[in-house]
Amino acid sequence: VTRDGTDPPEPMSGDSFPILGEPLTVELANTRYTHSGGVIDFLASDDLVASWFAHAPGAAGLSVPTRFSTRDAEAVRQVRDAAHGLLDSVVSERGAIDTRGVAVLNRHAAAAPCRSRLEWPPTGPIATAVYAGSQSEVLLAQLATDVITFMSGPELARVRRCAHPDCQMFFVQHHHKRRFCHESCAHRARQARYYLATRSTEREDAGR
Ligand SMILES: [Zn+2]
Numbered sequence: 001v002t003r004d005g006t007d008p009p010e011p012m013s014g015d016s017f018p019i020l021g022e023p024l025t026v027e028l029a030n031t032r033y034t035h036s037g038g039v040i041d042f043l044a045s046d047d048l049v050a051s052w053f054a055h056a057p058g059a060a061g062l063s064v065p066t067r068f069s070t071r072d073a074e075a076v077r078q079v080r081d082a083a084h085g086l087l088d089s090v091v092s093e094r095g096a097i098d099t100r101g102v103a104v105l106n107r108h109a110a111a112a113p114c115r116s117r118l119e120w121p122p123t124g125p126i127a128t129a130v131y132a133g134s135q136s137e138v139l140l141a142q143l144a145t146d147v148i149t150f151m152s153g154p155e156l157a158r159v160r161r162c163a164h165p166d167c168q169m170f171f172v173q174h175h176h177k178r179r180f181c182h183e184s185c186a187h188r189a190r191q192a193r194y195y196l197a198t199r200s201t202e203r204e205d206a207g208r
Pocket residue numbers: 162163164167168169180181182185
């Protein structure tokens with residue numbers, strides 16, 4: 001993990017990855033953690049990429065190799081950066097969408113051809129996506145497809161950035177009162193408000 005600036009705030013879990021239980025695309029974007037002290041890349045090495053997939057919710061159904069080549073890890077980071085950039089422009093309500101990010105997603109989604117397959121067990125019909133290609137090609141196609149599906153789906157309009165000034169994590173807001181990515185950020189914000197209120201009271205006392 002490259003650390004640039006101050007240590008990140010909580011929340012951290014699962015080998016210190018910032019995992020919140022959000023949809024896979026949001027979790028992936030959050031591995032590029034920006035805060036007031038700089039940027040932390042939680043997928044900075046091949047091993048970290050492999051470890052993240054072992055912990056990430058929603059990654060269970062993906063074609064995850066046990067080891068990542070440097071090239072494959074870099075491709076995962078490219079998909080991540082595209083997802084992060086697009087969520088950032090949506091949440092910031094900036095006019096221009098990063099068309100390069102869109103192109104990156106489309107390129108990686110085409111890494112492995114895919115067809116739909118209908119299965120009809122007694123429980124009812126299900127469609128499965130059948131991919132052709134190497135394990136890492138299939139993973140990239142699956143990952144990029146997940147991001148494409150998320151970006152074009154109903155949850156995109158609910159993506160928010162954590163309200164803590166020192167935290168930039170994305171989350172999907174399912175309850176209108178939720179403003180923080182995690183309880184720890186809400187707690188830190190309450191502490192800061194309490195601290196400021198106490199200090200201003202002390203200053204008033206001193207002025208008397
Ligand atoms: Zn936060």
